[in-house]
Amino acid sequence: MRLYAADAIGSTREATMLPLAxxxxxxxxxxxxxxxxxxxxxxxxxxxxxxxxxxLIPNLTFVGGKRALVEAVRVAARHRGRRxxxxxxxxxxxxxxxxGCVLVQLTTDARRDDARRFYERLGFVPSHxxxxxxx
Amino acid sequence: MRLYAADAIGSTREATMLPLAxxxxxxxxxxxxxxxxxxxxxxxxxxxxxxxxxxLIPNLTFVGGKRALVEAVRVAARHRGRRxxxxxxxxxxxxxxxxGCVLVQLTTDARRDDARRFYERLGFVPSHxxxxxxx
Numbered sequence: 001m002r003l004y005a006a007d008a009i010g011s012t013r014e015a016t017m018l019p020l021a022x023x024x025x026x027x028x029x030x031x032x033x034x035x036x037x038x039x040x041x042x043x044x045x046x047x048x049x050x051x052x053x054x055x056l057i058p059n060l061t062f063v064g065g066k067r068a069l070v071e072a073v074r075v076a077a078r079h080r081g082r083r084x085x086x087x088x089x090x091x092x093x094x095x096x097x098x099x100g101c102v103l104v105q106l107t108t109d110a111r112r113d114d115a116r117r118f119y120e121r122l123g124f125v126p127s128h129x130x131x132x133x134x135x
Numbered sequence: 136m137r138l139y140a141a142d143a144i145g146s147t148r149e150a151t152m153l154p155l156a157x158x159x160x161x162x163x164x165x166x167x168x169x170x171x172x173x174x175x176x177x178x179x180x181x182x183x184x185x186x187x188x189x190x191l192i193p194n195l196t197f198v199g200g201k202r203a204l205v206e207a208v209r210v211a212a213r214h215r216g217r218r219x220x221x222x223x224x225x226x227x228x229x230x231x232x233x234x235g236c237v238l239v240q241l242t243t244d245a246r247r248d249d250a251r252r253f254y255e256r257l258g259f260v261p262s263h264x265x266x267x268x269x270x
Contacts, residue, residue, distance in 0.1 A: 027195050030193035064162030125267055
């Protein structure tokens with residue numbers, strides 16, 4: 001949770017005081033129980049320094065091709081430049097390919113220029129507009 | 136499937152010759168069996184004239200808030216202007232709210248100007264860049 005809150009955008013929407021809000025644990029249990037969900041973490045010396053969530057989504061378009069959605073990619077600021085993000089993304093892409101997905105998709109906040117360039121280096125094409133409706 | 140193939144972008148990637156590719160039916164069965172997936176269609180006189188797929192995704196960010204992903208929104212060209220798309224989207228938003236989602240998200244091809252304006256009228260904010268990696 002500290003990772004999700006550790007930048008200017010995330011800090012406005014997470015609750016990291018201990019004990020953690022029970023909603024985090026409930027969400028974790030739901031992700032853990034869902035066979036279409038994969039949560040990856042990068043650890044260094046037992047500390048979680050990176051996260052990524054992968055969701056496999058059956059889809060009728062692209063001739064019934066399955067899609068993979070990548071969410072919640074974060075790397076701790078002091079561990080950047082060590083290719084942890086790249087390692088996690090390459091894992092997610094390989095996992096999606098193994099599952100028979102036809103594409104991997106994600107959205108990145110339009111303000112995160114570095115993130116967009118990072119994904120472009122990995123082959124992602126910024127062909128779409130990502131739209132959000134907060135409920 | 137005719138709806139998915141019926142525009143300039145979709146026509147390059149669907150296979151609508153009858154009998155349909157078995158992959159479509161396999162994908163349909165997988166969506167149907169997945170409790171996180173909802174497939175909506177708009178029917179007029181027994182004919183499917185609109186489609187929408189809704190996926191509920193548990194998530195750790197936003198204090199463990201669940202997200203709803205909208206995909207595969209199509210309305211038959213000759214039934215446009217009758218608010219079928221709006222009706223389907225409002226259904227999806229209500230369904231997401233009932234499921235306790237904190238946001239609804241979607242991506243729309245950057246070339247589909249009309250689609251972006253349609254989603255903006257419904258309250259969606261184009262805050263993100265949607266990136267795709269074809270496998």
